[in-house]
Amino acid sequence: RDMDAIMGRDANLVAKIREAAAELTVSFVGLVSTPVPAIIATDFRAVCRMVEKETGLPTIAVRTDGTRLYDRGASAACDALVQKFTAPIPHDAMRTGLGVLGLTPLDFSREERASLHALLGREDTPIRFFDRLDDFREAARLKELLVVSPAGLKAARRLQRQWGIPIRAELPPAFIHEAFSAVLSRLAALLQDGQQREILIVHQQILANGLRLAICQRFPALPAGAVTVGSFFLLDRELQWEGDLHFRGEQDFHAYLQAHPDAIVIGDALLARAVPEPFGGTLLDLPHFALSGRKAPMHPSRTLEYAKNSISN
Structure with missing residues (x-):
């Protein structure tokens, strides 16, 4: 009390x-x-x-x-677990396995987590997803760390400093293409007319970076800087590209769209509530559970209806 x-x-x-x-x-x-x-x-x-x-x-x-927001608390919790439970080992001890940090249910749906588990499970190496206490206890023995959301970066960097474990802060391209194939297909349909339009991805930074790379590879004709990552949450400087945006609130997001009225926004449908009127661009639904509490994308025709109902409720 x-x-x-x-x-x-x-x-x-x-x-x-x-x-x-x-x-x-x-x-x-x-x-x-x-x-x-x-x-x-x-x-x-x-x-x-x-x-x-x-x-x-x-x-x-x-x-x-x-x-503060959820990712700072998740980051602090993961780091506290590493500090408390990671057991020391000799620096010349044999290292094995891949550790995956940041795979939280607020950043990934159940289906996305299952897809990532299945994809990484195909590799001929043991995987620790840090969903058991033993994963933290044995963390110093890992050969490599894969950080899939900013919530895992602080703990990963602690393990890197203390035990020299290399870090990759990314999502496998195969996962991005599999999990977000519908978004990529809809984007392809929008870009068919050849018109140059800004593309803004709003999600947690590492997932958004992975989606940006997939878009740039699939559409090589896009000019440099055409795809921007924006986030309301942690935006790590080491992972930022020039022009990436940290939104302090809905007003910053609203102001960006006022300056780019024809932009394609890839983000949670709830963001439609902050879209200025009139807006000539398009919102492609990319659910972020931490933002709206939704796990699966909705049909494109329901996006604006969903936003209006959210406002009235």
Whole structure:
């Protein structure tokens, strides 16, 4: 409770955790900060020590404050798990396997995750998707890390610094072509007239970068800089191309479309709510669960109807 946090009654929280741990089969305890503990600077290291002493369970703290977006919290949680559980190994130890970081249900639908699992599973190497605690414990033994969303970058770079594991921040081209074939086909139909139009991809950065590469390869006649990535979420400088955009809010997105009234926007249909009137461009639906809570693309004819209903509701 807020008053417990403000008055420093940490023992109450520890007692509740002890009772829960006695009833559940758990491997560790995670403390995720909310605005009040963040404002009063709760000493989470001390609370973690108290919990570990009372429960015998390893405990991590995710120092969120309730004022930022989902990817920062996911990034902090993944990094905290790596810090706590990755076991040291000799630097000359044999390395094997591929680790996939950032495969969260907020960034990928169930079907997209299954497609990526199947594609990577064809490779003759063990894969760790960091969905089990053992994957974090054995992370230092990995031969390579594949980061598929910005939420996994911080943890991957920690593993790279500490254990020299190389990183690839990308999605396999075969996955992009398979998972987003419908978007690419609709884009091909729009570009048939040969008219030069700006293309804006709005999603998490690594997926958007992969889709941009697929578009540039499929349509080599597009001029340099015709495809731009924009995101409301983390935009890592090392992965940015010149001209990529970080939208601080819907107003920035709205302003971009006012400046590019004929653009093709590849993004969640919910973005239609922020499209200026009049707008002569096209919105191709690319669902982002973190944005709208939708997992599958809708029929093109329903995009504007969906947006209008979302506004009225």
